[in-house]
Amino acid sequence: MENMVNVYFFGKKYSVPADLTIMTAMEYAGYTLKRGCGCRHGFCGACATVYRIKGKNELKTCLACQTQVEEGMYVASIPYFPTDKRTYEIEDLKADQRVMMELYPEIYSCIGCNACTNACTQNLNVMQYIAYAQRGEFEKCAEESFDCIGCGCCSVRCPAGISHPMVGVLARRLTGKYIAPESAHLNKRVEEIHEGAYDSLIEQIMQKPITEMQELYNTREIEK
């Protein structure tokens, strides 16, 4: 006999095998998921979920695809949350403090409650990366927020109405585009290709008979 536990999806009780995740338990219970299900492997943030264990006060946030069911778990999914993404022309921005002031001024209303950090399904220090954004330290904000999958649990809990994942995206784009050093070798190679430096070489290899290609491939030198 399989080890079963009782869980409550939207308040309704189901008995499910104890080794399932919340997501597979919902499917076991008969749900065909449309919303609240994406990559199923913890990368897309589609399955943001809140739960409380019966008899305990603490409200927890998690990803349904990465969290095993527990006895007495009361579960509600948050398949959509109205985070507020501001639009901008990335080419026109400059990586200075005013960018955040103009696009996401509400970050300066942060009251320091740390609810965002406590809610993060990736265990990121969310309040810290918002603090970096406030100070215009985009590279630090980018690094601290890098593993964000945009599930939005932080924003759900924020009393200041901050859309944290969107702040992180902006900081990372500013960092990737304006702050991190340019790759000279990349720019050089792009230029060489545009100038046609490889045109005849690639034509030649495309024309070679398969037997010759096999020989070339099987004897090619592999960088250590």
Added chain:
Amino acid sequence: MFTPEMLESIKKVEATRPGRMGMEPKRMTADEKDALLKAYHPDYREDGFAEIQIGPNKGQKAPAELTHLLHSNSRLLHTQVDLDKIDYDVDVLVIGGGGAGASAAIEAHAAGANVMIATKLRIGDANTMMAEGGIQAADKENDSPVQHYLDAFGGGHFAARPELLRRLVMEAPDAIQWLNRLGVMFDKDSEGTMVTTHGGGTSRKRMHACKDYSGAEIMRTLRDEVLNRKIPVAEFTCAVELLKDEKGQVAGAVLLNLETEDYLVARAKTVILATGGAGRLHYQGFPTSNHYGATADGLILGYRAGAPLLYQDTIQYHPTGVAYPSQIFGALVTEKVRSLGAMLVNVEGEAFMHPLETRDVAAASIIRECSDRKKGVTTPLGSGVWLDTPMIELLGGEGTIEKRIPAMLRMYLNYGIDMRRQPILVYPTLHYQNGGLEIGGDGFTKAIPNLLVAGEAVGGIHGRNRLMGNSLLDIIVFGRNAGKAAAARAKEIVLGTANLDHVEAYAEALSAAGIATGDVSPLLLPKYARHER
């Protein structure tokens, strides 16, 4: 938490580790690889395939589950949809909201076209988001697009279409530069030099990465750009059939609002199919690393409209899917784990192969170890081999795992396994559709002049096996190209009257062949719900 048997085996892995640290297992010869693939790769299992009996690829084989869908009728066959009521009217309709679709939409928009995206789930719900290891481009001094071509052509068993592979390798550095200028944070040193590593089958270190969130970093940047440009995105709105006109062109698509189950009509001068892969069809019962929506929808739509498939019988099984614990069974363990030095080791602690063989060879080798050689580690759902991750910390220094593959570390820590201290158990997982709809070098299907395909739905770019890091690359290169080409072609296209005659014709062909599956296709969502009655 490992079982006692697993812990016993780990002791053997630990005992052989010092001896393995300094050595490099020998690579297989071409003949050894051929023999191994024929004996153990799932593509060679006859009973996993079925013959396609109608349409352009009649007489060829495809995975049985795909053939079943190709042999099923449209859900619109006996449904009245008023095609004169147009809900969307655009120059370019992009079907699919992953990396290829987003790249295509951005380029079409930049070219001045009126473009929209229709996608089954949310924009970014795609295999792109889950790609971990990296993206290839020959941009280092010791490398060249020609060397990249050779690696990919050989790794794909000399079957790639040269005109497609040429585009892939020649436009790779430009793709990286484009992404970087959009703000993608690639791993670089303080001088700006890209941190690059090997992937299975590469002869140069040309794997660019964004930690092990490479695809996620690319996808969230592309998504942000699509939204900044205010390109309309219809989410939870999937294409269920292409529309055609009396000239044999495509004329848009019939869409389905997945939530209300209402049909919508999108009229379009050009259509780009960017619907991704097929992992959720679970060929041969394999688990998959793919996202929930990977059900080969675009292949069905394109084929029914008359576009041929290419290499639909070759599937990539990623050698290192999670074998244990069961909660994450089939999830991807990025190849980068091996790039960083982890070896594949059997139950006895023996390194049974070079860790950086191509994916098909590595998968076949693991299957051999777990089957005929009986040197796998037993798990609740089957068996697996060790991926000796503590080697990474020994080779690269303490903290390497947290810095370079944080997603992997997090995934396992969720289940009480610290991969820095203990090895992990892996087994092949259904990962990638090597084949797909056939296109020319310009991105258009050869059968239909205003239908394009981009991304995993394309067949022929990689041949019969794909190297790590060439898929993130192909969605960008061919996505961008499709967007530009579609925007240009839209200016020349004069649409006739939209119809669904090809759906009727397809039904007649099925009927004439005596085929009745009783199902409709495309599948749209996998059937995971369990119903007691």
